[in-house]
Amino acid sequence: MAEAHQAVAFQFTVTPDGIDLQLSHQALTEIYLSGMRSWKKRIVRIKNSVITGVYPASPSSWLFVVIAILATMYTRSDPSMGLIAKIQEHLPVSQSMSTQCQAVVSAVLFSTMLWLMLIFTMRLCLKQLLSYHRWMFEQHGKMSTTTKIWVALVRIFSGRKPLLYSYQGSLPNLPVPTIKDTVKRYLESVRPLMDDKEYERMTKLAAEFESSLGNRLQWYLKLKALWASNYVSDWWEEYVYLRGRSPIMVNSNYYGMDFLYVTPTPIQAARAGNSIHSFFLYRRKLNKEELKPWLLRSAVPCCSYQFERMFDTCRIPGILTDTVQHWQDSDYIVVYHRGRYFRLRVYQAGRLLSPREIEFQIQRILDDPSPPSKGEAKLGALTAGDRVPWAKARTKYFSSGINKRSLDCIEKAAFFVTLDDEEQGMMGDDPAASLDRYAKSLLHGKCYDRWFDKSFTVVYYKNGKNGINAEHSWADAPVLAHVWEYTLATDSFQLGYNAEGHCKGDVDPSLPRPVKLSWEIPPECEEQIAQSLAVAQALADDVDFHVFSFQEFGKGKVKKCRVSPDGFIQMALQLAYFRERGTFCLTYEASMTRLFREGRTETVRSCTNESSAFIRALEGGEAADVCKHLFRVATEKHQLLYRLAMTGAGIDRHLFCLYVVSKYLGVESPFLKEVLSEPWRLSTSQTPIQQVELFDIDNHPEYVSCGGGFGPVADDGYGVSYCILGENMINFHISCKHSCPDTDAHKFGDQIRQALRDLLKLLSPSQTEASKTEESQPKVKKEQ
Numbered sequence: 001m002a003e004a005h006q007a008v009a010f011q012f013t014v015t016p017d018g019i020d021l022q023l024s025h026q027a028l029t030e031i032y033l034s035g036m037r038s039w040k041k042r043i044v045r046i047k048n049s050v051i052t053g054v055y056p057a058s059p060s061s062w063l064f065v066v067i068a069i070l071a072t073m074y075t076r077s078d079p080s081m082g083l084i085a086k087i088q089e090h091l092p093v094s095q096s097m098s099t100q101c102q103a104v105v106s107a108v109l110f111s112t113m114l115w116l117m118l119i120f121t122m123r124l125c126l127k128q129l130l131s132y133h134r135w136m137f138e139q140h141g142k143m144s145t146t147t148k149i150w151v152a153l154v155r156i157f158s159g160r161k162p163l164l165y166s167y168q169g170s171l172p173n174l175p176v177p178t179i180k181d182t183v184k185r186y187l188e189s190v191r192p193l194m195d196d197k198e199y200e201r202m203t204k205l206a207a208e209f210e211s212s213l214g215n216r217l218q219w220y221l222k223l224k225a226l227w228a229s230n231y232v233s234d235w236w237e238e239y240v241y242l243r244g245r246s247p248i249m250v251n252s253n254y255y256g257m258d259f260l261y262v263t264p265t266p267i268q269a270a271r272a273g274n275s276i277h278s279f280f281l282y283r284r285k286l287n288k289e290e291l292k293p294w295l296l297r298s299a300v301p302c303c304s305y306q307f308e309r310m311f312d313t314c315r316i317p318g319i320l321t322d323t324v325q326h327w328q329d330s331d332y333i334v335v336y337h338r339g340r341y342f343r344l345r346v347y348q349a350g351r352l353l354s355p356r357e358i359e360f361q362i363q364r365i366l367d368d369p370s371p372p373s374k375g376e377a378k379l380g381a382l383t384a385g386d387r388v389p390w391a392k393a394r395t396k397y398f399s400s401g402i403n404k405r406s407l408d409c410i411e412k413a414a415f416f417v418t419l420d421d422e423e424q425g426m427m428g429d430d431p432a433a434s435l436d437r438y439a440k441s442l443l444h445g446k447c448y449d450r451w452f453d454k455s456f457t458v459v460y461y462k463n464g465k466n467g468i469n470a471e472h473s474w475a476d477a478p479v480l481a482h483v484w485e486y487t488l489a490t491d492s493f494q495l496g497y498n499a500e501g502h503c504k505g506d507v508d509p510s511l512p513r514p515v516k517l518s519w520e521i522p523p524e525c526e527e528q529i530a531q532s533l534a535v536a537q538a539l540a541d542d543v544d545f546h547v548f549s550f551q552e553f554g555k556g557k558v559k560k561c562r563v564s565p566d567g568f569i570q571m572a573l574q575l576a577y578f579r580e581r582g583t584f585c586l587t588y589e590a591s592m593t594r595l596f597r598e599g600r601t602e603t604v605r606s607c608t609n610e611s612s613a614f615i616r617a618l619e620g621g622e623a624a625d626v627c628k629h630l631f632r633v634a635t636e637k638h639q640l641l642y643r644l645a646m647t648g649a650g651i652d653r654h655l656f657c658l659y660v661v662s663k664y665l666g667v668e669s670p671f672l673k674e675v676l677s678e679p680w681r682l683s684t685s686q687t688p689i690q691q692v693e694l695f696d697i698d699n700h701p702e703y704v705s706c707g708g709g710f711g712p713v714a715d716d717g718y719g720v721s722y723c724i725l726g727e728n729m730i731n732f733h734i735s736c737k738h739s740c741p742d743t744d745a746h747k748f749g750d751q752i753r754q755a756l757r758d759l760l761k762l763l764s765p766s767q768t769e770a771s772k773t774e775e776s777q778p779k780v781k782k783e784q
Helices: 002-006 025-054 059-074 083-089 099-130 145-157 179-193 196-211 213-227 233-242 268-287 305-309 355-367 379-383 387-397 401-411 431-444 477-495 523-542 555-560 565-581 609-619 624-646 652-665 670-676 745-763
Strands: 010-015 018-023 254-257 313-316 323-326 332-337 340-345 416-419 456-460 466-470 543-550 587-592 601-605 682-686 708-710 718-725 729-737
Touching: 025 059, 059 099, 083 099, 099 145, 179 196, 179 213, 179 609, 179 652, 196 213, 196 670, 213 652, 233 323, 233 652, 254 431, 254 477, 268 355, 268 416, 268 456, 268 466, 268 477, 305 323, 305 477, 313 401, 332 355, 332 401, 340 355, 340 401, 355 416, 379 387, 379 523, 387 523, 431 466, 431 523, 431 543, 431 708, 466 477, 523 543, 543 745, 555 565, 565 587, 565 609, 565 624, 565 682, 565 718, 565 745, 587 624, 601 624, 601 652, 609 624, 624 745, 652 670, 708 718, 708 729, 718 745, 729 745
Parallel strands: 332 416, 416 456, 587 682, 682 718
Antiparallel strands: 010 018, 254 466, 254 708, 313 323, 332 340, 456 466, 543 729, 587 601, 718 729
């Protein structure tokens, strides 16, 4: 009970001589330092709000404008053309103010108005400049004169040293495509998937929609686009993510892996100490907006709003829809170990604990012999099962008393941590199978040892490996990948470990112990936990996963063939699927729309007329020259679709929003209903390395993450995530379901490998050993 006594700032007793007041100086000091930390953060937020609010100007520019106006007045010229005099006439001042003082005040007011007008003009100009997207459609390496002038103007109007959110007010709104263009592109995208009769029927449905209901729905959508910052994002978050009533584990959440070949330390608590400290260093940078905005071609800014809910965020279940709640900065995390939940404060006396101190606290949890409370061990299964039972259980059993306090503690934590008893990673006699187990562990674990509602859960394994599982509604994978890259790099390259594998630094042994959360779980709630666990376990057992690192060649050789690496991989996926199924399927590739304010994602429909023509020619034994030509036409079409999606001219988000409007209006559209019900049997996504400067892949190729993955979108389809690393490595994460007799993740992986080899051989016929690793490729020693 020492912690409880320390938490009391003062105690008093009533005696015959009066009141005996006893102050706890340690507790008062803690309160004072915590308050100081809170006020410092508020001041930083106010300062950043001012800097962001006046961007692309700076607060100091106001002083420059004031001095310039006063200087011109001193020379007896009037730059305001009489406005300063007008302001002086209507200035409500006391009689004690002299005429000269009134003139100065009027000049300052005029200068401020002029400064604000300049800011508004610069921001408007920057917004118009950022609406220009022709640069994206120009051939790589060949920039037109117009684009060169545009880049120069963007840099001029972008100001100096922008903060993370500085560009938010200058980003253009996502445009609404025309009905005609969207319908035309849709029909083109489904042509290779339909026979003549089906396509004719769909064409008639589309023409009927375009000529009647489509225009009415479009009018409402344009009205929303004028009013809202983004006409897609809020509906996408609500209807695609939050209104889903099925489990978010596997179906929505995704994961990221640790380094592929290196484990910085085999000590679980030490790895957690460095990593958790790194997360909070990142959060400090995030709060101060010291993270650099993501710029395409070092000039074009992308939206950063998704970063706002990274920490201190939790998805809250509801009967009809979930909600995402975000709190102010928490000074603690919640740690799960062997069925118990612990609250671990990472700030002491207003300072962030050192990595060694966090390791010390984590080790205390690992050594704690106390058993779980009744019903506590598998409590997390509620977040893994169906959403409605979890919402009802939360209302019935966690709305008051000790259960509410403990649940609030989890939901308001900075993030969630799991100390896993298993060993994971590439290891043992069968490293391929170990990677598959690693992926499944990160995606669903035991179905009760993750808190799937938290914005992210960090998992630390017994052998020092780690990984991350993320809830999807609050942000997309590149945002989470940003903090994950920073954490991996800071953990290994900046903080490091001592010779014994422990974190560096000293420990304050007087640190209060982590507090075990208390629960009172009634039998009825335990029954619901068991039911949710059964649902989640069935879903987890059905997932088939295959992860492999393709190192026979990478983007280096692909670029020498003058082909986009992403286009090359997408063609390989189309070829692999066709060889396995003998047909084509609707293919989803995620693209980002963060060039626009509050932009998230758009779909690139990678299966096209051009790609199917190429694959039929290749599999039909056509001449190599013919296949080469068709391949380049197909990859060029893929790149065009990708650029259209990035610039707001995609298909699927527009059709999705038209469908939502139709539901609000209570009207049925056979065309939209059919479009939105089509299954994505091949769902793909690339995870690019964003902070290349944090890693030295050429000299230290072993320090690369294996990327991340997600579950299958369709019951009879595949989910494929890939990560292009350096010049000679491509990592793939393939998922499907055991219950489908037509899918097999390992067989599909073999098809992808062969397709990659065959495509490179096609493009490089003079290369006798196209499938072998280049001699110059750095060799990596796999850990055992």
